[in-house]
Amino acid sequence: MKKGLFIIYTGNGKGKTTAALGLALRAMGHGLKVCMIQFIKARKNCGEHKIKNRLGDLYTYHVMGKGFIFKDINELSKKEQEENIQAARDAWTLTKKIMSENIYTHIILDEITYLFSLNLLKEEEFLTVLQNRPAGVHIIVTGRNAPGSFINKADIVTEMHGMKHSYNEGIKAQKGIEW
Secondary structure, three states, X not given: OOOOOEEEEEOOOOOHXXXXXXXXXXXXXXXOOEEEEEOOOOXXXXXXXXXXHHOHHXXXXXXOOOOOOOOOHHHOOHHHHHHXXXXXXXXXXXXXXXXXXXXXXXXXXXXXXXXXXXXXXOHHHHHHXXXXXXXXXXXXXXXXXXXXXXXXXXXXXXXXXXXOOHHHHOOOOOOOOOO
């Protein structure tokens, strides 16, 4: 394999995780192994979780989050703070382990960008681990507000801009679209 790429899907629009999953599908079509780690989401009834058993050893999926954090972590109760901080640490520990094992050609770090804006993980630590990963491992990062240091280091950056969303028209989230 050639150089492992660092790919970012960021922005306020819908489609970041969906784009990463499309890339994963393409990779698995070539028999490449993909691992997805979700840092914030906590749902296990979504399509990306339910499909894992059908794809065998080509796809590994870890739900590590406690749910969406829309406010400053300091506004959460002490217990919620501790749970979210521990979940972030556990997800990051798992990420480093998976990167070092060199089993997967594609590792999707879904919504990891929130950890940096919430000061749960330092950009420098992430970039050091990224730089020291095995040569052929592609890292795909999703989430709003990707740090500038990431954008500078990335090989591919796509920013999603929302123009229209059915949710704003009162249509609830749809199975197979949002989850």
